[in-house]
Amino acid sequence: MSDKNPATQRTECNFCTTTSTFASTRDRAEINSNVRKFADERFMVWRCETCRSIHSLDVVDLPYYYKDYPFQRQKADAGLRIISRNMLRRLRSSGFSEQSSLLDFGCGSGLFVEWLRRRGYGESHRFDAYTERFNDASALDRTYDFVMAQDVVEHVEDAGELLDQLIGLTTPGGAILIGTPNAEAIDLRNAEAHRHSLHQPYHLHVLSERVLRELGTSRGLRVERFYEVYYTDTFIPFANVRFQLHYARSLDNTLDLAFDPPHVSWRLLTPKSLGLAFFGRFFPVKTEMTFVFRKAV
Ligand SMILES: [Zn+2]
Structure with missing residues (x-):
């Protein structure tokens, strides 16, 4: 926190052209990383009082933190099957079928697409720039009926640029599913209760609902559905x-x-x-x- 060099800190909101800055806001908190390896390290997050988004203050060496990232240990177990079914239900509600093409952008372990393919959704593809097995950019040379980015937009420096890329990957008339924490539902006065949504230092910008809505509609997208509950929340005992x-x-x-x-x-x-x-x-x-x-x- 002692380093006040602006080049290494996110002190202004990248979604607003206002005077709301790290220096002017009182809505800020310092919290520990929720990754075991770095659990002793604390990070400052702050909220833009205009758009309500939350920003991680310090620009850190992300490749260092992504080494041995816990999600790399994800397994195709019963828990994953339960949440995959939930995600599939959401996609089907928007017209996804066995004939649809889909891209899981930022697929991480890639297991959701594997699960889809086994269930007959043969046109399902995956891409993740940070996973060696799935970083083949040829997956980005075509368009898809469905493009999903689950827990991706909060990891990038420029959410608008990501949205442009997702739109470019989507067939006209197609759907884009974006799942991410909602900054408006996170209370920084009780930041510890939200340490998994804040997920420091990996979540660079946690968008507010209104910012994400605006990023989409200002690019000509129509909001078809909005879910306020995480897709991993189910009625199956323990899986909530x-x-x-x-x-x-x-x-x-x-x-x-x-x-x-x-x-x-x-x-x-x-x-x-x-x-x-x-x-x-x-x-x-x-x-x-x-x-x-x-x-x-
Ligand atoms: Zn803002």
């Missing part, structure tokens, strides 16, 4: 966000827990844990939003 947050807090509260074998801790053997495991979905956490945009024909 409220329980998972409770589980994480009972342990070391890192993202790594999602990819560890299940930890059985006496602290979890409480009526509250069981209540959340079975009924947590009835009290949804609304910090993650999904927009489905439609590109004009």
Whole structure:
């Protein structure tokens, strides 16, 4: 925090041309990384008081932090099947079918596309600039009926540029699904409760609902659907966000827990844990939003 060189800090909101800056806002917090390897490191985040988006202040050496990124340990297990079904349901609600072509942009482990292909969605493709197996840019030489970017836009420096790229990859009349944390639902006075949505130092800019909506509509996209609940939130016992947050807090509260074998801790053997495991979905956490945009024909 001692380095005040502006070239290494995000002190102005890149979504607004206002005077709301890091220096002028009082809505800011310092929080620990939620990745185990860096859990002792603290990062400053601040909110633009005009558009309500949240920015990570310090520009850090991201390749250093992405080395051994926990998501690389994602496995095709029962949990992944449950959330994949949820994501597929959302896509189908917007017309996705076995005949549709799809690009999972920023696919990470790539397992969702593998799962789709096994279920007969043969025209499903993936791309991730940061995963060696999936960084073949030839996937970007064509257009798709559906382009999805789940947990991607908050990782980039220029969300507008990303949207332009996604639009360019979408067939006229096609759909673009963008899932990302919603800054408007994150209370920085209680930042610790939101450490997974803030996910420092990886989330460079957490967009507000109004900023993401505007980024889309100003580019001619129509908002077809808006979901205020994360696609990983289900009614299946234990597979809900409220329980998972409770589980994480009972342990070391890192993202790594999602990819560890299940930890059985006496602290979890409480009526509250069981209540959340079975009924947590009835009290949804609304910090993650999904927009489905439609590109004009
Ligand atoms: Zn702003």
